[in-house]
Amino acid sequence: VAVPPRSVPEAADDWARTVFGAPRHLSTLVDRVDVRDEEIERLYTEVIRRDIREERQFTTARRTTSPRVDPSTVDPFTISVEALRTASEYVATCLGCGGSGTAACGGCRGAGRVDCPTCRGRGEILRQYKKSSRWIKCTECRGKQTQQCDGCRGKGTVNCQGCEGGGCQSAWLTYGQTATPYVAVLPRSPILSAHRQLAEPRPLRKEEVAMFALAMTAEAAGPLVEVPATTRTFARSNQPRLDPRLERISHQQYFKLAVLRRDATYTMCGAQGQLVFSGHKMTVAPTPLAVAPIQRRLWLWGGASVGIAGGLGMLMGSFLGKAAYFEGPNRMLALLWLGASLFGALSVGALLREAGPRFRWARLAPLERAFGAVGLAGAALIAIVGLATRPRLGQVQTALASGDANRARLVVEALEETQGQSKDVLEAKDEALMAAVPSATGDERLHLLDQVASHGGERAKGATDSARKERLDRVRQLLDAKKPAEALAKFEQWFSAWKDEPELREMRGLIHDAVYATCQDDPCKLQAAQQAVQANPSTARASRLDDAQRRLVDVLSFSEVLGESTVSRLQRLKAMASVAAKVTSIAGEDAKLADKAKGATERSSAERAKVPVLGNEEGVAAELLGPLTAKASGIASVILDGTEAYLALDGQRRCRGLYAVGPKGNRALRSTLWSGDRLLSQTVGHPTTVKKASTSTGVVRWQEGAIPVVARWKDGELMELRVGAATP
Ligand SMILES: [Zn+2]
Ligand SMILES: [Zn+2]
Ligand SMILES: [Zn+2]
Numbered sequence: 001v002a003v004p005p006r007s008v009p010e011a012a013d014d015w016a017r018t019v020f021g022a023p024r025h026l027s028t029l030v031d032r033v034d035v036r037d038e039e040i041e042r043l044y045t046e047v048i049r050r051d052i053r054e055e056r057q058f059t060t061a062r063r064t065t066s067p068r069v070d071p072s073t074v075d076p077f078t079i080s081v082e083a084l085r086t087a088s089e090y091v092a093t094c095l096g097c098g099g100s101g102t103a104a105c106g107g108c109r110g111a112g113r114v115d116c117p118t119c120r121g122r123g124e125i126l127r128q129y130k131k132s133s134r135w136i137k138c139t140e141c142r143g144k145q146t147q148q149c150d151g152c153r154g155k156g157t158v159n160c161q162g163c164e165g166g167g168c169q170s171a172w173l174t175y176g177q178t179a180t181p182y183v184a185v186l187p188r189s190p191i192l193s194a195h196r197q198l199a200e201p202r203p204l205r206k207e208e209v210a211m212f213a214l215a216m217t218a219e220a221a222g223p224l225v226e227v228p229a230t231t232r233t234f235a236r237s238n239q240p241r242l243d244p245r246l247e248r249i250s251h252q253q254y255f256k257l258a259v260l261r262r263d264a265t266y267t268m269c270g271a272q273g274q275l276v277f278s279g280h281k282m283t284v285a286p287t288p289l290a291v292a293p294i295q296r297r298l299w300l301w302g303g304a305s306v307g308i309a310g311g312l313g314m315l316m317g318s319f320l321g322k323a324a325y326f327e328g329p330n331r332m333l334a335l336l337w338l339g340a341s342l343f344g345a346l347s348v349g350a351l352l353r354e355a356g357p358r359f360r361w362a363r364l365a366p367l368e369r370a371f372g373a374v375g376l377a378g379a380a381l382i383a384i385v386g387l388a389t390r391p392r393l394g395q396v397q398t399a400l401a402s403g404d405a406n407r408a409r410l411v412v413e414a415l416e417e418t419q420g421q422s423k424d425v426l427e428a429k430d431e432a433l434m435a436a437v438p439s440a441t442g443d444e445r446l447h448l449l450d451q452v453a454s455h456g457g458e459r460a461k462g463a464t465d466s467a468r469k470e471r472l473d474r475v476r477q478l479l480d481a482k483k484p485a486e487a488l489a490k491f492e493q494w495f496s497a498w499k500d501e502p503e504l505r506e507m508r509g510l511i512h513d514a515v516y517a518t519c520q521d522d523p524c525k526l527q528a529a530q531q532a533v534q535a536n537p538s539t540a541r542a543s544r545l546d547d548a549q550r551r552l553v554d555v556l557s558f559s560e561v562l563g564e565s566t567v568s569r570l571q572r573l574k575a576m577a578s579v580a581a582k583v584t585s586i587a588g589e590d591a592k593l594a595d596k597a598k599g600a601t602e603r604s605s606a607e608r609a610k611v612p613v614l615g616n617e618e619g620v621a622a623e624l625l626g627p628l629t630a631k632a633s634g635i636a637s638v639i640l641d642g643t644e645a646y647l648a649l650d651g652q653r654r655c656r657g658l659y660a661v662g663p664k665g666n667r668a669l670r671s672t673l674w675s676g677d678r679l680l681s682q683t684v685g686h687p688t689t690v691k692k693a694s695t696s697t698g699v700v701r702w703q704e705g706a707i708p709v710v711a712r713w714k715d716g717e718l719m720e721l722r723v724g725a726a727t728p
């Protein structure tokens with residue numbers, strides 16, 4: 001039994017370092033080592049083979065002779081190539097032509113003619129001119145399409161190449177040589193996969209088997225002969241079968257190797273592996289059995305690591321939060337998760353290594369135990385940190401007590417996320433919001449108060465009151481700044497749900513008092529005074545309303561002024577009508593005032609209708625009809641709701657005539673606002689109608705007092721109206 005140069009454990013650990021995923025101290029897992037030294041015999045054989053074949057060549061001989069040697073009787077190992085040729089040469093019939101000496105011509109395939117190369121067998125060629133082209137007869141073959149084959153000069157046959165036309169060949173026997181290597185290694189052992197050169201079909205050098213002890217060696221340039229009987233027997237039974245005539249052994253090499261072999265069995269991850277060490281260097285055979293437990297552990301390790309990371313991730317996820325409060329805890333939890341997963345994975349590797357029917361705690365290294373402990377501690381810390389950083393109601397009070405309103409709101413936000421809007425959470429939220437009120441300004445302040453009020457908690461009443469006071473103050477500030485319109489708008493927005501409270505009534509009254517002060521006209525004042533009284537009546541407001549009403553009654557009563565110009569009188573009538581219209585829209589229940597306004601409106605239009613356009617100056621016409629446009633000297637025009645009216649003016653710019661026609665198109669006077677009747681009545685200054693023609697189409701002429709009128713009708717519609725001295 002040979003003694004290995006290093007121990008099995010050393011060799012095992014050295015090998016483990018070269019295998020991915022193998023444990024560092026594989027040797028500690030080895031259960032058993034068996035001494036399995038072997039004797040391996042290896043025979044290398046090279047076989048050469050000589051095959052007999054016939055060769056042929058052209059000859060000048062013209063008479064055949066019969067073959068002289070039967071190739072199946074030739075022993076190629078007893079005769080040289082030259083001697084065999086000399087002994088076997090004879091004259092044979094040519095194989096290529098069977099003795100005829102001719103062969104079909106390759107150029108024309110025996111036809112004697114080939115396609116004309118110029119026209120490619122068409123007989124025509126395309127001739128190109130400057131601007132055109134046309135087909136003409138081929139100049140080479142003159143339209144015959146073919147020409148004589150050059151290869152055979154038209155005969156269709158050529159001399160046979162094999163015999164150059166003679167019909168005979170010289171034939172003789174010869175042989176070639178091939179060499180084939182064979183190798184036989186016995187017994188078939190796992191060590192062969194560790195020493196692959198043994199199975200390669202080639203002779204080996206001594207140094208290629210230096211890892212083994214050589215028990216016996218023999219080599220010969222032919223079959224091994226001078227060897228012990230046992231070796232000869234091994235060689236006989238393990239060399240290839242030979243063809244006794246054509247094959248010979250040209251080289252044989254024999255090794256008997258004393259192989260040092262140790263088989264180690266190790267257990268890992270509940271599976272058994274076997275390592276076969278062999279040779280002086282204790283090389284491990286890379287068999288599937290050697291690496292199976294290592295691969296099994298790698299798979300399980302990867303799966304377990306993913307499982308640990310996933311499980312811890314779920315634990316961590318139950319504590320994570322979206323609110324800003326969780327920013328710090330989230331980061332800490334993520335770090336703990338990373339650490340616990342990492343150390344957990346490391347310790348699982350060690351546990352898997354020792355896993356099996358009999359788990360071996362004692363074999364875990366101190367560092368591996370530490371990894372496991374750290375991993376477990378990390379997992380526990382995730383739970384501890386997660387629970388410890390949960391937001392609590394008490395934190396709100398603590399933050400508020402130390403004056404940190406922002407912190408309080410952060411905690412409340414987190415509480416809303418974790419506990420929902422429960423009563424306690426909302427109370428804490430109200431407390432935090434109220435704490436923020438003193439430092440807030442403007443709309444932000446109101447927003448805070450409104451939020452608290454909307455929760456309906458203990459502080460809702462106080463918040464509601466504060467918000468109301470705040471808003472009333474703002475309205476008051478706007479009034480002080482002489483902005484009653486804005487004050488009214490804000491008041492309506494904030495207090496639209498009218499509460500019949502004295503304070504609000506008075507505020508509304510004050511706003512309308514302020515509006516009254518800024519009013520430019522009497523209807524505005526009337527409205528403001530009315531609304532102020534409506535909001536909160538007082539003696540002062542009542543007398544102000546009285547004043548406004550009285551003033552309006554005055555304005556709505558028309559009185560003649562002696563010597564007043566017609567234009568000025570018409571303008572006063574129009575102004576009265578416009579005040580009356582405003583009053584009508586705001587008079588409401590004030591029946592007396594409404595009647596007055598109605599009367600004023602009627603009076604205004606009646607008085608205006610009495611003033612004729614004819615005979616008055618153009619200012620009066622403009623006041624009655626609207627702004628005039630000068631058309632030519634003595635002609636002015638005005639558009640009355642589509643109807644075109646032309647006024648004829650005399651030297652004193654007085655209107656002497658009026659001509660009216662409908663809008664462009666069919667020119668009918670269809671306006672209802674300025675009907676033909678109204679236009680005529682206004683022109684002459686008293687109510688009248690346009691006379692109809694006796695037929696639906698025709699012209700009517702008559703006199704309104706002393707004024708001539710012409711009306712033209714067509715299909716029952718008024719087309720033209722001419723009053724007084726109208727010329728166009
Ligand atoms: Zn031939
Ligand atoms: Zn041709
Ligand atoms: Zn030919």
